[in-house]
Amino acid sequence: MTKSKKIGIGISILIIAGAIGYLALGNFGENLIYFYTPSEVRSLSPDYYGKKVRVGGMVVNGSLKVVPNTLRMNFELTDGAETIPVTFEGVPPDLFKEGTGAVVEGYWDSGNVFKSNMIMAKHSEDYMPIEMKRAGVEMPKKDMIKSLQP
């Protein structure tokens, strides 16, 4: 192979890789979704109002109110320190209920309420917000085993 052919292959590879790299990185920023705790949501600056984010927390017991015969519901999400009100419209996953962890996607509307139409929990019952995972999943498991013992 001659030198010019080599350069030819090299340049075409560079151009293709560059184009795809541009495509990849260009799409990266706008498709990043930030993941917050309720406390972080409370402290968001107004610039972030209306921007799509995810929030992870526990669904507060007794807070879940379903609007009858609609797809709307309201509940509160807490991380222990702060609690935010959430309005949700859509179909919640099977695992969604009070007193468990949930991750909701939506936006913090004018600093008052979190509006969401997606609750994440597609595959596993072990799913929970990452902070709570850090706090330890083994502990609840041990408690669970204890509670089953005669």
Added chain:
Amino acid sequence: MIIEIGYFAVIAALVVSIAGILAPLIGLKTGNPAWIRAGRQAVTANFILISLGCGSLIYSFLLRDFSVKYVVMNSNSRLPVFYTVAALWGGHEGSLLFWAWILAAFATLAAWIHWKSHPETMPYLLAIESSLTVGFLALIIFLSSPFERVFPALAEGMDLNPLLQDPGMVFHPPFLYLGYVGFSIPFSFALAALLSGRLGEEWIRATHRWTLFSWIMLTFGIIMGGYWAYYELGWGGYWAWDPVENASFMPWLVGTAFLHSVMVQEKRKMFKVWNLFLIIVTFSLSLLGTFLVRSGILSSVHAFANDPGRGVYILIFMSTVLILSFGILIIRSNKLKVKIEMDSVISRESAYLFNNLFFLIATATVFLGTLYPLLVDTLYGTKVTVGAPYYNKVFLPIVLIILILMGIAPMIAWRKASMENLRKNFLVPVIAALAGTVISAIIGIRQIYPLAAAFIVFFVAATIISDLYKNSSYWASHSGTSLLTGIWKAWYHNQRRYGGLVTHIGVLVMILGIIGSSAYKLEKTIILKPGDEFSLGHYSYKFQGLQDVQGINWEGAEALFNVYEGNNFIAEMRPQKRRYSGGSQMPTTEAAIYPRHMGDLYLSMTDITQDGWITVMAFQNPLIHWIWYGGGIMGLGVVLILFKRKRRES
């Protein structure tokens, strides 16, 4: 007692596999074949010992021995026997043991199959496979043992995650693991080739079948995961770019690149270092895939419990594998200088080169999207996720280019394609593709990606048909028989080639399924009371009412729908909502799927209120079946290659 025997067997296996690393190396050093034979006995013994370990766990499950923690966590007394056995790989600890067991089985098989034909590389192969076994067994024994007991014993277990109580979920992980672990054999052969200095095409020929087998198992595993997600999760889709799905997709992408580039080395003795690089990356990504799922370091919906000790161990294991294998590759790569060079940009070599390039770019985009959140979290403590739109936007163009190459590469000449060659092979397909695209546009396909896909599908299909036609008419005129006999002869003389082309047809069918079901999907979420009707597409659905249903270990409600096409009644559909009676009390949604030629009707009941109203998600997914059919055709193609007749070397 039984579980302790299993535990002891696995501990013994760890000791034996350490011996299995040392013995062959000593044998190599001293030139004493007895030590190398001891290495083979070690991997065989390992297989028996780990089988005992798995056996004792399965036995404990069958006995419903709720003094074993893993049994408590993953089963209960009402769990059907079928799922009780599958519970072996239902949780974190058991699935690692299951992985180690497949590894030992494959190592043993490879040791006995290739013993005579590869005496020089065998000691290295044994030592490498044993080292991998050590890595897994140490993780199992010290950090995630499935053999732990609970005191006092419990009366009842928690239950297997109801989502896993499904045939799709029973078979999906083993197939993935067969793929992941299968790649360990080409990987070990590659490293053994580097270490022994036998750097010819030998290792590639030896591992040809292993590679194909692993690749198709991984393919099936991924497709089954998609199929399971489709009918069990009730969200109407099959792929969500979830980090754990990506974890199995990355080794598949690089494995596919490897599968193609080895052909260049076989035919043209090129790409030597490249092939070694690819198989190392493939197997490393297989390990990464296992660990990403099983360590829970990603905030995935699949992620299992996180344990810092486990995470650190896994990090050390991964880095050891990577540093050692790339280290060996770099040190030895100076021996791999090849004098043969590429003759032209327009040649089959360069088509394969670009195929590889795009598969790697595809992998890199998935890798970036999957691990970027982890990186950001580590560096800045900010948590982000990368959404599906990123993958869809970046991935689709890359896939289309790969598909075009899929049509070009098998038909273009090696070394340097002449204009004559190009015209002969591609004039008809290009015309066919243009005609096909125009017809698609006329019958109403207007979006850009479906049109591009139509062009490519017609193009690739036409290249395959015209190739088969040319070859069989050659054989027909050569032997003076009919075209049909010609097809048979063409087939017989090129089994590997046509097996590969059948696999390509499978890919086309699958692409049609993916494009059809994503671009032309209809969906509706609606709340209904008994007697209500709604329509979607050409179909209308009447909700007749609810009734109670019961299974062995679950109870639930079933909604009855009558489905009409126009005024004609065509089917009854019964989506269910189940609640399993085990400790998890977890509700699951059983979608009702009514297959039609051009697409599925899909109903999923997501909520029931006390006064009998229900929430239903309805989907119409055109061509979605083609995805599964495509997978089947791909499998057929691989089977045709694997069982090709041996012909005498000419």
